[in-house]
Amino acid sequence: MDRMLAARLHVPSRTLRMEEVPRPRPAAGEVLVKVEAAGVCLSDVHLIDGTLTPALLPGDTVTLGHEVAGTVHEAGEGVTRWSPGQRVVLYAGENRDGATWTRGVDYDGGWAQYALSSADALTALPDTIPFEQGAIIPDAVSTPWGAVTGTGAVRPAEAVGVWGAGGLGVHAVQLLRAVGACPVIAVDPSPVARERALAAGADLALDPAGPGLGAQVRAATGGAGLAAAFDFAGVPAVREQALSVLAPRGRLVLVGLTDRPLSVTDSTRFSYLQQQILGHYGSDMAVALPQLLRLVQGGRLDFSASVSGVLPLAEAGRAVEMLAKKEGDPVRLILRP
Template sequence: MERMRAARLHLPDRSLVVEEVDRPVPGPGEVLVKVEAAGVCLSDVHLIDGTLSPMYLEGDAVTLGHEVAGTVAATGPDVTGWSPGARVVLQAGEERRGRTYTRGVDYDGGWAEYALATASTLVALPDTLSFEQAAIIPDAVSTPWAAVTATGDVRPAEAVGVWGAGGLGAHAVQLLRAVGAYPVVAVDPAPAARERALEFGADLALDPADPRFGEKVLGASGGVGLAAAFDFAGVPPVREQALTVLAPKGRLVLVGLTDQPLTVTDGTLFSYFQQRILGHYGSESHHVQQLVRLAEGGRLDFSRSITDVLPLEEAASAVRRMETKEGDPVRLILRP
């Protein structure tokens, strides 16, 4: 059995260790992918610190990494349409027995030299799109894309707000601009995050503690309020603030995760204005395919999202940088 390096999370003590493991062998319907780039996400940080835990993992250790791009190394029996050397990006998860399994959480992911994938989770990658940019499309880009185009159903010229301009939120700003939303208001307490939001296309970037916050949002939206507000922070005060500047029939889309209660301070006004609160999680396979196509056609560029590329051995350092926001990263990439 051939061996490979992998960054493994051992759940009993939440330790992350780069170690040698057996290289997987593709079975029926499976493809072995040589990993060229794998994204580091805050979800990985939360898996390590214990905030998140796998729901369907068999065993007590898992190779992290749900944002993965590479080349086909080998195919299992009955796999057609894929040949060694083909450039691919992997969906961040798949459906099994009516449940959603997440790569790098419920089964081994891409923080390794090789990753095993069901053939149906592969998306062809054009030569014009780098592995680094492609790797972050599942989740970092596809999650806000699905939130904007599906759950939020944003239309051209609608006023929108984005709370939290980190990795997902910054991409949401870029994508909202791409679909024609106007104005796009970004909200974040960190000056560096607000500056980044403006670079990604926000028309206005506000500190949530600004005493004239509501006045400025109403001014930017022509006195009507926001047609859609997106919470990428997962913080209860964010949701309460967003509701105060929501337009009649506006929708609040909850993307950031929290186990804290959701409160509507004035339920009468909420009902009178026929507003809506919508939960959102992840994306579907066609969202990744759409984004690859748009990037191939030059409609979207994710090059500024790649803050740094690190070797696999520095996985722990990458996690620390994401957790402490050292260097204000959008996305860090591991290269085995």
């Protein structure tokens, strides 16, 4: 039986191992994809450090990687849409038994030489878009896209704040500018991240620990406050700060994941101003991926600056370490089998 290299997480011990495993064969309705690029996300780091735990994984070990692009290697029985050699981007998850399963969390992902996908859980990648950029779209771009256009329902000329200008937040800045939000205010403790946010289109970039953040937000919004605020950091202090500068009827959208409690310090003020807190997770891949790929192909969006480095698959552990320690302040690191 053919073998392949895969980066496997043993969940009980939180141990990431490079292993040779059998290369999967596509069943009826499935496609086997030769992986050309796979993104390394902070969620992968959190799976390894124990902050996140798979909810639906049937066993105790999983191949990580939910951001995957490659070429079709083999189509299973009954699959007519896909044929060997086609360039594709895999969805970051699939619906199974009435639940959403996340690739690389609840079932084997793309930190491997080959990855399986349902035939209806991938989309064509245009020839003009490099694999490295295509790979990051299913999460690093589509998640903030869903948060901005869906959960947050941002409208043109609305004042918006983004807390955390990392792998998802910096894309949120770019996407908010694309949909016409104004002003777009980024908040991040890292000077490098703030500069990155300005380069991505933020009108203002603030240090959350700096003096007078509230006054600066009020000045930038004509005293109105933010119509929408997005927490991409998953930090309780961020949520409290964002609520403090939210306008009446403003929305706080929680995108960053955390196991810490959610609290509202002044619930009377929150209710009086009729504000909202909305949870967000992922995106509708069937809608988001084609939309974003069209925008990239049409020159409306460019994510080339988001690829901070490319490492061999065998160095997955090193990539995780670099992201966890923010070495070089990466947006996205890519593994290439």
